[in-house]
Amino acid sequence: MSTEVRTVNKDNEANVQRVERREAVVLSPAVDILETEKDVLLLADMPGVNEKNVDIDLHGNSLTIKGHRESPVPAGMELIRTEYQPDYRYERQFTMGDTIDREKITAVMKDGVLRLTLPKVKELAPRRIEVKAC
């Protein structure tokens, strides 16, 4: 994640600097999908993501959720131990059936959890069709 850059000055002193190369890793968020009579609920764990950097895309039958985070380095501090990649992106794609009413999909982002409510298309009320004689 970091490389050394070495320069030598005229007094023959070497200056070695560590250059941080921050790469963002792509992660697939853990999700819970529940179905009730009226809608389908999708909950995705995306810590570090808030409503400003989350992206929900709908293309035909395909639903893609995306989020990203660049962990800010606190002022004057240095990262000395990494147990998880500080910069990451979440991305996951789902295929929706025709039962979802796309116009009514709502999303809420709280504490790094995305909650998508996908209401099902309401059954059209049965209709009797009158037949007229000519």
Add this chain to the structure above:
Amino acid sequence: MFWRRSRQSTWNPWSDLWDLQDEFNRAFWASPWQGLSGEFPAVNVYESDDALELSMKLPGINPKDLDVTVNQDTLTLKGSREVDKAPEGAEYLRQERGAGSFVRSFALPFPVNTGEVAARYQDGILTVRLPKAESAQPRKIAIKAG
């Protein structure tokens, strides 16, 4: 001391002892979680001359269910999260998000100013700031000539 591993500059004779303690401090979360060291939660550590900051991913936790305790030289993080209450008659099609409780403790390599330890939970990220005690901060030693 787990974070001494990445600082090769000072030799710490106690590091092996603390690594062993670390092994005993494991806890688990109900579903497999990605984490380089296998412990939950994965913690990133930042350091400056006067403080240490720990950062970890903990989505969907109620801050009331989080416990951050510091005593002389140990920091303990405890927390739990329950499976979200499903609405009446709901059926799970997929369940990947973990639930349960965790405990993780760290042996601190220097004394901290316990009165000024601060923790913040935002967007699912918990950040704990530990200011180093005055005696632990680097001191510049004046060199007298003659």
